Amino acid sequence: MDLDIAPADEAFRAEARDWLAAHVPAVPLPSLETAEGFAAHREWERQLAADRWSVVSWPREHGGRDASLLRWLLFEEEYYAAGAPGRVGQNGIHLLAPTLFEHGTDEQRARVLGPMARGEAVWAQAWSEPESGSDLASLRSTAVRTDGGWLLNGQKTWSSRAAFADRAFGLFRSDPDAARPHQGLSYLMFPLDAPGVTVRPLGRLDGKPAFAELFLDDVFVPDADLIGAPGQGWRVAMSTAGNERGLTLRSPGRFTAAAGRLAALWHEMGGTAGTALGERVADALIGARAYQLFGYAQVSRLGAGGAVGAESSLTKVFWSELDLALHETALDLLGPYGALADGADEAPAHGSWADGYTFSLAGPIYAGTNEIQRDLIAERLLGLPKGRR
Amino acid sequence: MRFLPTAEQREFARTLDGMLGASGTPAVARAWAAGEQKPGRELWARLAATGLFALAVPERYGGSGLLPVELALSFVELGRHAVPGPPAETVAAAAFLERLGEAGAAEVWLPRIAAGEAVVSLCAGGPYALDADAADAVFVIEGGTVRRAEAHGRVQPSLDPTRRLARPLGGGVLAEGPAVTSAAAHAVEIARLVTAAQCLGLGRALLAATVSHVRQRTQFQVAIGSFQAVKHRLADTLIGLEFAQPLVYAAALAVAEGAPSAGREVAAAKVAAGEAGCAAARTALQLHGALGYTDEPDLSLWIRKARPLRDAWGTPADCRARVLAG
Ligand SMILES: Cc1cc2nc3c(=O)[nH]c(=O)nc-3n(C[C@H](O)[C@H](O)[C@H](O)COP(=O)(O)OP(=O)(O)OC[C@H]3O[C@@H](n4cnc5c(N)ncnc54)[C@H](O)[C@@H]3O)c2cc1C
Numbered sequence: 001m002d003l004d005i006a007p008a009d010e011a012f013r014a015e016a017r018d019w020l021a022a023h024v025p026a027v028p029l030p031s032l033e034t035a036e037g038f039a040a041h042r043e044w045e046r047q048l049a050a051d052r053w054s055v056v057s058w059p060r061e062h063g064g065r066d067a068s069l070l071r072w073l074l075f076e077e078e079y080y081a082a083g084a085p086g087r088v089g090q091n092g093i094h095l096l097a098p099t100l101f102e103h104g105t106d107e108q109r110a111r112v113l114g115p116m117a118r119g120e121a122v123w124a125q126a127w128s129e130p131e132s133g134s135d136l137a138s139l140r141s142t143a144v145r146t147d148g149g150w151l152l153n154g155q156k157t158w159s160s161r162a163a164f165a166d167r168a169f170g171l172f173r174s175d176p177d178a179a180r181p182h183q184g185l186s187y188l189m190f191p192l193d194a195p196g197v198t199v200r201p202l203g204r205l206d207g208k209p210a211f212a213e214l215f216l217d218d219v220f221v222p223d224a225d226l227i228g229a230p231g232q233g234w235r236v237a238m239s240t241a242g243n244e245r246g247l248t249l250r251s252p253g254r255f256t257a258a259a260g261r262l263a264a265l266w267h268e269m270g271g272t273a274g275t276a277l278g279e280r281v282a283d284a285l286i287g288a289r290a291y292q293l294f295g296y297a298q299v300s301r302l303g304a305g306g307a308v309g310a311e312s313s314l315t316k317v318f319w320s321e322l323d324l325a326l327h328e329t330a331l332d333l334l335g336p337y338g339a340l341a342d343g344a345d346e347a348p349a350h351g352s353w354a355d356g357y358t359f360s361l362a363g364p365i366y367a368g369t370n371e372i373q374r375d376l377i378a379e380r381l382l383g384l385p386k387g388r389r
Numbered sequence: 390m391r392f393l394p395t396a397e398q399r400e401f402a403r404t405l406d407g408m409l410g411a412s413g414t415p416a417v418a419r420a421w422a423a424g425e426q427k428p429g430r431e432l433w434a435r436l437a438a439t440g441l442f443a444l445a446v447p448e449r450y451g452g453s454g455l456l457p458v459e460l461a462l463s464f465v466e467l468g469r470h471a472v473p474g475p476p477a478e479t480v481a482a483a484a485f486l487e488r489l490g491e492a493g494a495a496e497v498w499l500p501r502i503a504a505g506e507a508v509v510s511l512c513a514g515g516p517y518a519l520d521a522d523a524a525d526a527v528f529v530i531e532g533g534t535v536r537r538a539e540a541h542g543r544v545q546p547s548l549d550p551t552r553r554l555a556r557p558l559g560g561g562v563l564a565e566g567p568a569v570t571s572a573a574a575h576a577v578e579i580a581r582l583v584t585a586a587q588c589l590g591l592g593r594a595l596l597a598a599t600v601s602h603v604r605q606r607t608q609f610q611v612a613i614g615s616f617q618a619v620k621h622r623l624a625d626t627l628i629g630l631e632f633a634q635p636l637v638y639a640a641a642l643a644v645a646e647g648a649p650s651a652g653r654e655v656a657a658a659k660v661a662a663g664e665a666g667c668a669a670a671r672t673a674l675q676l677h678g679a680l681g682y683t684d685e686p687d688l689s690l691w692i693r694k695a696r697p698l699r700d701a702w703g704t705p706a707d708c709r710a711r712v713l714a715g
Contacts, residue, residue: 001391001392001393001394001395001398001458001638001642002390002391002392002642003390003392003639003642004390005390006390009390070390263713263715266713271713273709273710273713273714274706274710278709278710278713279705279706279709281713282660282709282710282712282713283660283709285657285712285713286636286657286660286661286709286712287632289636289639289654289657290632290633290635290636290657290661291632293392293635293636293638293639294631294632294635296390296392296635297392297393297634297635297638299390299392300390300391300392300393301393303391304391304393311631314627314628314631314632317624317625317628318628318632371617371621373624374617374620374621374624374625375617375620375621375624377624377627377628378614378620378621378623378624379620381624381627382596382600382620382623382624382627383600383604384600384603384604384612384614384615384619384620384623385604385611385612385614385615386615387611387615387616387617387620
């Protein structure tokens, strides 16, 4: 057992650090949940891609560096430590791309991945429906066979950044007579500006307008945009869900960097150990370190031939609760300044905590609520009997 | 980087687990609590035969070198089986004597510790020594001095009856000065590390026992393990333990390397493992209902240990302060 980083991996880390030091914008970009911020972040994705930093773990032919998972973790640590912008391309990069690597065709990979890596095509996830949140398999939007493709109908909702994104991927019921709700679903990609698609922006809790609902009215999708076999959508999608909850979307670097900033804030404000707030700061540091080390262990297990399975539910609950606790502690530390949102011109540096706090509130809800994750942990990892769900 | 126990490390832990499983540790612990030491000394000898105590003693004194990673993995198993006695204190005392640089005491005690012939307790900071009545030697570190106690006060009733607490009394000063202080800091780090590991093992045992209980206990015509309130509590217990484990491993590695971050890493591991073990005990008690509150079933041995172990060798508050100090 060791935690030693090989010199070649350290060199990779150093290269990333140097690049980030030279390129991370000095002034934070506006929120990527706004039209202006979305455009600025798209430009940032392009810059990352130009030097092959947007998708380091992908094969070179698709714009990556063939980096190992460990290098990816190191890159992410550097990325967040440098205070680099949030990733507007994350839904595509972390959710659709792994699905295409596993279930897509060569043609789909060649066509979709390059523009995704360069931020030219930003993807939205169209899974949830007004009546289908936790019980996603009950979804009602349909895909009906037509000449050379499919016709999509129905309504999707709470689609992150779909108000400004270019394309979407989602699940549709293609066989209404299938024996179980999980069967007879198909996984399809479609442009958000296709005829028949109406995008209606929804404000989020923080008022930012990038959330959206989608209305689909006889939207044509060619066969080439079906991922996996017809009727196999659930299986295909669930391999993506593991990514969303597990390693990729919520990389440890995000939390180690945030906990480091929290500790710095606490020291700056003259905090004393032994106080309730001090203990919470310590717990944030401990939690972030635990999550980082869990990531190293996970990478080691994968390297030894393991697979990410139900343990992605462990990480989901852990990071979302850590994120929330960490930001709540920051707001408590800031006292009256904790109430200032980003954009306030007094104490501007503090606004980013409020922004992070509002975002952290969503963590226990999206990517499968924490209640559902706890069920999965109990049933799949502890072997408890299935109850009514 | 390969942040996973090696095949040999896993095998060693498995051997220990198998041996302890076959040793009837609950009965040993109950005897120990009653002041009857023979079964405990026999178990001690069996532990020594696996090479456990040699892991805390350098080769020149008949050990296999101070191996913090192997020690931590072993103490997870000791915690899993609720092994009574002062094994944590003994390995910490070994680390102390070795680091002190006083050949005398080291020559006397280290070979005996490695061979499992000596049960040694160590008292640093607190008023009580663990198992002073059973130990062959009790070292007391206080304000830059170390002495070997000559006697002990009355054994005080304790929250965990298998942890026998008494004041160490008397004894002349063996050494003093900065060497004592630095050796003591090292010993506390070792004690804290292996206690954290014990908390982790204890929590694992409590979780496993509780999972098996809720699968077979039925109420309202179904297994209580199918109720969501029950499931979620167990899921949280697993999360606590799963994320404490890498902290314990990393702390052991940091100690092994003498890394400057070792003190902080060990403190972080102790907070996480101590709290996870305690939470596992509360969950176990709650989900076993009144059965959990009953002394007779052996589960009570584990439940009673959780809180004192969480506070031994650094309360969560002490350890959190250490983490903040950087
Ligand atoms: C910020 C944000 C971004 C999102 N982005 C996207 C996106 O890009 N694409 C997309 O498709 N979706 C997205 N979502 C939607 C998200 O996937 C759903 O919110 C989620 O699946 C939960 O569904 P729901 O909101 O309908 O809650 P519901 O399923 O109605 O649940 C409401 C409450 O009841 C609880 N509950 C429900 N069933 C059970 C049960 N069996 N046991 C115990 N408790 C239960 C839930 O845990 C929750 O607390 C996003 C959501 C948020 C908040």
